[in-house]
Amino acid sequence: MLSVRAKPRWIERLLPLFAGFVQVMGTQGVEWNQSDRVPVDPLGNALLLVGPLALFARRRHPVPVLLVTVVVTCVFILRGHAYGPVFISPIIAAYNAILLGHRRVVAATWAFAYAFFVVYTNWLAPDPVSGWFHNLAVAAIMGIVLAVAEFARVRKERLAERERTETEEARRQASEERLTMAQELHDVLAHNISLIHVQASTALHLIDDHPEQARTALTTIKQASKDVLTEMRSVLNVLRDDAPRSPTAGLDRLDELIERSGLPVVKQVTGEVRPLPPGVERAGYRIVQETLTNVTRHAPGASVTVLLEYGSRALTIQVTDSGGDTPGESLGSGNGIPGMRERASALGGTLTATHHGRGFRVEARLPIPEESA
Structure with a gap:
């Protein structure tokens, strides 16, 4: 073309x-x-x-x-x-x-x-x-040629600069999309594989003495492996030209996430529940997902409270665990909390992660744009 x-x-x-x-x-x-x-x-x-x-x-x-x-x-x-x-x-x-x-x-x-x-x-x-008129006419004609050429040169340079700016902006957006996909893949894989690992360990421990409980763990593994494949397809579909440009994970799927985690979770919601911008929905979902993954890894057996507070200008997410009875296993590189902070910061929000009694508390505050508020 x-x-x-x-x-x-x-x-x-x-x-x-x-x-x-x-x-x-x-x-x-x-x-x-x-x-x-x-x-x-x-x-x-x-x-x-x-x-x-x-x-x-x-x-x-x-x-x-x-x-x-x-x-x-x-x-x-x-x-x-x-x-x-x-x-x-x-x-x-x-x-x-x-x-x-x-x-x-x-x-x-x-x-x-x-x-x-x-x-x-x-x-x-x-x-x-x-005569001066003839000389002036010749100078005027030659000057017009120079002026037209100079105008064309300036316009050409401006168009080239605009194209260069558009190219750089396209590269920046592509880089941000690749970073978003990498974060999504990290969260999806970390959560589901950690869940599979914990449930597999449970099944191996119970398979001889309590086969029915082992069956429950294996059922959870089956569902988690199915979910990870589904979410990976959702994330990777953004590479297609005709696919939506953002993954579908949102707060409306939080109940499914809690059920799959296998943890005793109490969910509390305050404020006016309403649809939020996709970026806020996705970040809130991933923060809860990563926190539950950390509980599964490091505090098995802990009870968890998930609090969602819908404010007029911000969504506050608070996930608190009671602390596990047995030490958990350390898997991965420990990038979960920095990754959650990056998600919150990208939206102009904040995230804190501190000890709370015997357990741990993660609290995120995600601003809601005025047009959505």
Whole structure:
């Protein structure tokens, strides 16, 4: 697909041919109105074609092309041929050179060309045209060419800067999405695999003496493995172009999470329960999930209280455990609490994790945007 900011390639290729056709045919057309000028001969036609042919190299060699077109035009005029389309090639060359950043070279070349035309038309031409008005008109025409080229150059630079900014913004958003997916995968895997590990250990311990309780643990493992696959699909679906851009975990699924954890959990809710922005819903869900995972790891057998307080400007989440009767196992790298803090900070909130009696308490405060509040 062609960019709206770039000329089609066929125009770039055909422009020199078009300039050559106009210069040759147009010069023959204006000769009848300039009877005092020398008719175009084969050498004159050759000079009319040199400039357009040089334009084919204007992208790679803008300065030499500019010099060639100006010199050829001056020679054509010195031979006494008619004024007219011969100026198309140097105008295109000067415009192109300014777009590519050769402003000083164009200014110097244009100053030379202006001096040549003033000297020639005032003193060297067979029928001199003198006067300040003529000189001013020539300067005005050449100035307009420079002004248009400079305007195009500035516009091109602004468009390039805008594209660069948009590209950087797209990369930043992609990086943030990858970080979000990494956090989601960490939370999903850490919670469910920790749950599977604890329940598997329980099943192995009870399978001989209490097979019915072992059956319950194995059922929990089956459900946890199913849930982890479902949530991983939900997280990874954000890679598809037609998928929702955010995972579906939210506070409405908190009861399912508590039931799967296998812990004795008491859930308390205060304030006006209402839908919250997806970012707040997702962060609240993951904070509770990570906290329950930590209880399962480090305080098996502890009872847990989950408090959700819906305020007018913030959602407060408080998860408190009573402390386990037996020491838990340490799994993973211990990034759970820093990860929860990062989630809260990303929304402009805070999170604290401190000892509470024999147990532990995690408290998060997540601001609610005013439009949602």
